[in-house]
Amino acid sequence: MTVVESGSSKRVTGTRMLRREDPALLTGEAKFIDDIVQTDALYMVLLRSPMAHARIISVDSSAAKRMPGVVAVFSGSDLRGEWLAPMPCAWPVTVDMKNPPHYPVAADVVNYVGDAVAVVLASDKIAAVDALAAIDVNYEPLPVVSNLEDALADKNLVHPALGTNTSYVWNLEPDKAKVDSAFASAEHVVRSRFVQQRLIPSAMETRGVLAVPHPYGGEYTLFSSTQIPHILKTMLSLTVGISEAKLRVIAPSVGGGFGSKLNVYSEEVLALTLARKLHKPIRWTEERSENSLATIHGRGQIQDVELAADADGKIMAVRVNLVADMGGYLQLLTPGVPLLGGFLYHGLYDVPAYSFTCTGVFTNKTPTDAYRGAGRPEATFAIERSMDALAKRVGVDPAEIRRRNFIAPEKFPYSSAPGLVFDSGNYLPNLEMALEKIGYKEIRAEQERRRAEGSRKHLGVGLSCYVEMCGLAPSKVLGSLSYSAGGWESATVRILPTCKVQVVTGTSPHGQGHETSWSMIVADRLGINTADIEVLHSDTAIAPYGLDTYGSRSLAVGGSAVYLATEKVLEKAKLIAAHALEVSPEDLDYQDGEFKVKGSAGKSYALSSAALEAFTAHDLPEGVEPNLEATVTWDPPNFTFPFGTHIAVVEVDEETGQTDLLRYLSIDDVGNQINPMIVDGQIEGGIAQGVAQALFEEAVYDESCNLLDSTFIEYLMPSAAEFPSFELGNTVTPSPTNPLGVKGVGEAGCIASPPAVINAVVDALAEFGIEHIDMPASPEKVWSAIELARLSGTRVD
Amino acid sequence: MFPASFDYVKATSVPDAVSILSSVEDSKLLAGGHSLLPLMKLRLASPSMLVDIGSLSELSYIEDKGDYVAVGALTRHHDVQNSRLLKSEVPILPYVASQVGDPSVRHRGTIGGSISHGDGASDLPAAVLALDAKFVAVGPKGERVIPASQFFVGFLETVLDLDEVLTEIRVPKFSGGWSYQKFNRRAQDWAIVGVAAVSNGSTKVSLVNMGSTPLRAVGTEAALADGASIEEASSKASDGIDPPSDLNASSAYRRHLAEVLVRRALVEALR
Helix, strand or coil: CCCCCCCCCCCCCCCCCCCCCHHHHHHCCCCCHHHCCCCCCEEEEEEECCCCCEEEEEEECHHHHCCCCEEEEEECHHHHHHCCCCCCCCCCCCCCCCCCCCCCCCCCEECCCCCEEEEEEECCHHHHHHHHCCCEEEEEECCCCCCHHHHHHCCCCCCHHHCCCEEEEEEECCCHHHHHHHHHHCCEEEEEEEEEEEECCCCCCCCEEEEEEECCCCEEEEEECCCCHHHHHHHHHHHHCCCHHHEEEECCCCCCCCCCCCCCCHHHHHHHHHHHHHCCCEEEECCHHHHHHHCCEEEEEEEEEEEEECCCCCEEEEEEEEEEEEECCCCCCHHHHHHHCCCCCCCCECCCEEEEEEEEEECCCCCECCCCCCCHHHHHHHHHHHHHHHHHHHCCCHHHHHHHHECCHHHCCEECCCCCEECCCCHHHHHHHHHHHHCHHHHHHHHHHHHHCCCCEEEEEEEEEEECCECCCCHHHHHHCCCCCCCCEEEEEEECCCCCEEEEECCCCCCCCHHHHHHHHHHHHHCCCHHHEEEECCECCCCCCCCCCCCCCHHHHHHHHHHHHHHHHHHHHHHHHHHHHCCCHHHEEEECCEEEECCCCCCEEEHHHHHHHHHHCCCCCCCCCCCEEEEEEECCCCCECCEEEEEEEEEEECCCCCEEEEEEEEEEECECCCCHHHHHHHHHHHHHHHHHHHHHCCCCECCCCCECCCCCCCCCCCCHHHCCCCEEEECCCCCCCCCCCECCCCCHHHHHHHHHHHHHHHHHCHHHCCCCCCCCCCHHHHHHHHHHHHHHCCCCC | CCCCCCEEEECCCHHHHHHHHHHCCCEEEECCCCCHHHHHHCCCCCCCEEEECCCCHHHCCEEECCCEEEEECCCEHHHHHCCHHHHHHCCHHHHHHHCCCCHHHHHHCEHHHHHHHCCCCCHHHHHHHHCCCEEEEEECCEEEEEEHHHCEEECCEECCCCCCEEEEEEEECCCCCEEEEEECCCCCCCCCEEEEEEEECEEEEEEECCCCCCEECHHHHHHHHCCCCHHHHHCCCCCCCCCCCCCCCCHHHHHHHHHHHHHHHHHHHCC
């Protein structure tokens, strides 16, 4: 596999090089936000509303203010004058989208359990926590909107001033007549309703922030456990009113994010605001159960999905009607998340007619936003569950219905009905490889054998073929979708006088291993050792431009920028070499750190000589500036479209309803791979996260919108003990979208896996006539479905 | 997750611990801390003082006493799990200990702590109930021996007085079959429902997380004593029991699980 056009005879891209990040992480040397020493910092804690919807009548903090160690207590109304603008929502998806003003501390009305009502600053954390109990808030309860149907009905309103709970209605229906006629003439119409339960993103490190004022210089440094130091800097400047030029944002070591740290949060705005107000450093560390309430949630949708198909099961049209839960407010990207899936409800199938509508509604719950996959897991679940239903209707195997509908390889680049251009794909061999490796026929035979002998342990096998769009994104396309930022990425490659290399990237890794992968890309192109390359990132003073890390974009966009910047710096070095060798640049070849004159053995000039010459500038060619550095800002021409096949094999215990995941196999095609070990790690973690949605996790609210599972005792985030070893494999279809031919892998596992598991569970329960189990497929839910099937006599014996 | 402030003292002996508990209001014994500290962090418990007996090594032992094995209250789950004496004489106990929490819990948590916490959802209380174990407690008035059947009285409530220290668990040896069926979602979780069955002449069956305390499945035991089949006896698993509903399981589902798990336990214990 060719990955990087090589200046090296000892290629490292494509190898499973160990991650250079890990020694510091594994020994505790890495500095996370709570490891940053700031002795004069005040600790900030927030009093959070125990009510989901209530008017704040009064906040009495007089007793709290008198407690030892307490420096200040502020209510929302105390801080009214502090903000330049409300909390930002950067994705106004329609011109008439309703976005209620949202401030870091609620002054008048709280809109979800966890909404902040007061903030305490104290000289130590325990004193701050103790003071919370001494604040007396008087609430007048308001009626709550606890589910999506109620939200649509507009009987009670989350934000009465808006006159409706609907934030927006977004349509994507290029040809309505075509869709209608497909449904009118279809042999088979499959209609399904799926629920995407709310999930609580659970990064290993909770959020945290440290805002440090430099009062005499007027500057501020803000450390945050964030995925987006660059976007955060701009947004904080706009919200708090501190000059962007005086604000430096640093993301130190960050312990995971999964999209939940792709946001601008109240605590970041608040810490910076209070650092300005009090001229003191302010720090805040989120507690784990606080994370369940105060960090965004993922998913939260009801999906009505319809497929129209001909007699052979060839899909003629897909029609989707989505209701998406925004929660109490719009956070940074809340409204756009469901739309990221809105282009993909036909999956990797060749579907000529398409209709998608999404209605975003407010509820009195924690705001939702991007969570690993962001819209695409939901779309994949809907189409892949529907494909199984269609297979049943047509009377063919689930694998066969997929074969009949795949986009044919000769159709790439493929223009989809919703308006995307799929870059590259070859789906059938990928599916066949997965079926072969899992032993699909043998599993079906074993399933038959068990059924014949009346086993109470039912075997099920579930397929999920997926395609996703990542590598966000062409800036023009983002603009057309009303997204408030571009999708480019910036990189600087700097060859220092001693020929050591600094790579500055605008991506902001928080576990992905960019330092390793970026150094591998540069090492191959320059033909030098990775040990001579340092990767700098996540500090806006060092890497001034960047659009950060989310949406499986970093390698496809940021890695490509690094590659192109390396090319560019090498071009400059070549000018210096050509000048020294007194030849034309076109006459030079480059390999392993040396420029050589084509066809003339022995005449060469080292990259290190060019580096030193660029520094001394004693004899540079005409028009060449000193120093060997190049910056490239790359805007991709298209998304990338990874794909693959995932297969789950489960055993369902009829007596208890318990599902055991026996095997899980994935064949992913993420294009070229820079470091296959890192790719495997992303896939494994993604699968685990998706299986967690399928079988374990759900943010459960009662009718008053109290979150019932805010700790890991109740919220069933699984651990490694709950999974079999995953069986991983690949096909490789390079992307033509970027110079590396890569596609992006951060979200693929979790996009593909939920329908594989639920398809397997439903397959296991086929003899009971059960057609669907909502996620998470808990033992009680499965048992209840079996009991219901028994009572209603749908068992197919 | 920060506890309210509290005082801390390290007890030098059991009598020392008893005397502090008697004299300091709202003081609370600390052993492995794996039940108490989480409650304190959630501020569901706010003792004024923790009396730490964690380093009283004289309370950590497993000894053969003829017809029973004496287990010191501070014996860690890990040591119970790996005791050769218990594996040969009371094999259900090491197995149940191996099902508690995760390795770090088992290295810190103690058998006495688990039992005196009296959580109806914990594994070990149900096991010692099925074993008809006896507990030795030391208080200001001296020592008393309490049968397991009289020990657990309510939600996180036992007959121990606030100034009493559980010092020893006496588990009768037995040679018959046994089974422990633990049904949960994640390896480290409490049981949604658990069943301990011990067959030693008569068959004793106890239930985990079917009520506010560990419970004996009296319906099943009586049916077995009357010669009922396993199927019939297990159908009476939750007779007279009104199990709780929570996010993991409704009361009806718990009853159903109890029936299934009692049957599986009996099949294993009586084979």
